Each structure stands twice: as C-alpha cells, then as structure tokens.
Amino acid sequence: MDYAQVRLPDNGYMVTTLPVDQATAICKSIAAGEANYSRVFKDTSKAFVGVLAEVGESDAVVKIPRSRSKRRWERFLTYFRHGESIRQFNRQLNLIELGVKGPTPLMAVEWRANGVVVDGFYLYEFIYGRGGSKTDRNLIARELLKLYSLGYTRKDPKPENFVVSGENVYLIDFTLDKPLFFSKIRRAMELSQFSGSFGRYKYRARSLGFSDIVICSGWALQGLSQRLRRVRRNASKFLGK
Numbered sequence: 388m389d390y391a392q393v394r395l396p397d398n399g400y401m402v403t404t405l406p407v408d409q410a411t412a413i414c415k416s417i418a419a420g421e422a423n424y425s426r427v428f429k430d431t432s433k434a435f436v437g438v439l440a441e442v443g444e445s446d447a448v449v450k451i452p453r454s455r456s457k458r459r460w461e462r463f464l465t466y467f468r469h470g471e472s473i474r475q476f477n478r479q480l481n482l483i484e485l486g487v488k489g490p491t492p493l494m495a496v497e498w499r500a501n502g503v504v505v506d507g508f509y510l511y512e513f514i515y516g517r518g519g520s521k522t523d524r525n526l527i528a529r530e531l532l533k534l535y536s537l538g539y540t541r542k543d544p545k546p547e548n549f550v551v552s553g554e555n556v557y558l559i560d561f562t563l564d565k566p567l568f569f570s571k572i573r574r575a576m577e578l579s580q581f582s583g584s585f586g587r588y589k590y591r592a593r594s595l596g597f598s599d600i601v602i603c604s605g606w607a608l609q610g611l612s613q614r615l616r617r618v619r620r621n622a623s624k625f626l627g628k
Contacts, residue, residue: 401496447510476509546581
C-alpha cells in the first residue's frame, strides 16, 4: 500500500495513505483540539479514542496515546525508533501485506523535541462490527492461525481484541512480533491462551505442524505465566493496602 511522508512544522512528521492536503487539514484540526468527533470511546489521561466521520472511504478511529508519550523510558527509546503512533501505522500496513485482515491505516503523526517523541496520534479505518467473544473463537482462530503460520505473534490474543463483521474477523489493538528465538514455543503459548481448552488448543497447534513437545511446553509455560501474573497482582494489592 502506497503512503506519503510529510515533514510538518515544529519538528513534526506525518505518514498517510490519504491525499496529503486532506491529511494535513485533519492533522491541524486534531492538533488544535478542533476536530468534531461523532463518538468518543475514551478520554482519559492515558489515552483518547474517538471517531471522525467520513475520512477517506469510511469513518476513522483517532487514537492519541497520551501516557506513552509522557513515559521517560518510552521517550528515551524514541531516540532510536519512531513513537507509538507511527509504529502502529507500520504494524497495520504490515498486517495487510501479510494477507491478514485488519483496519486500513490512514495516517500517523509525531512531534519531537530534543530528539525524542513528545506527542502524536494515529488514524485508521473504523470497522463496523462487534467485539469478539468466547463464542467466536472458532471464527477468530481462522484469522489468528494465518498469522501464526507466518511466524508472527500478536500479543494478548483475547477474543475481545478482534472485531467480527459478518463472517470476517479483523485484528485490532495488536503488536506484531516475529520472534527470532523460541518462536514455536511463543506462538504455542499465545495459542493456548486464546484457545481456552487443551483439546481445542492441541487441534489448532497440530494444524500449524507443532510437535507434541512444543504443544505441551506451550500449554505448561502459559499456565505458569498466568499463575505468576496472579501472584504479582495479589502482591500489588496487598502492598497497596
């Protein structure tokens, strides 16, 4: 998918699949706080998520990752890479190139100060449908297995992190990763987390060509990981008291 790269005032940088004039106008309205949102899903100190009507060929989701732009570690990392907004734009492009269904990226913007990203936002196509649920696992698995068969993980593969539209399933809120080490084990762990039962997990893992050793290891390690997370949560609650 083709996209344009545009330098903006105040050390800004934009990538967009929209016509540049349209994208620039949208960027100015969002940055100035003058955009008219048809719906607002979240507006907190951590993030803003809203919908702009009639952007490109459909409505668009606008995401402003406020807290990530303020974290010192996140800012430090942007000395060496793009911020969250443009990285998410690139993930969505990558997903389409892999032949896996996801929203079309429309634009992403970031501003830098002293070499680090201090602000930004991104837009992508609004997918009309409903959030996935446990009853959609078989339908969702078809799209998820495409990703795993290509060697990728998507992180946190909960059914609600997918949008179901008719018979189509779209990945949203994802982080793509292609592990260099222990790739099969890591994909198996994610698949076991998603599948819920060992029987369904084993059937799907075998369709990927995973051995019994990988299948059992993935199930056991994912179970251990969940137990450790529960221990950390309980410890945090206890110490918080």
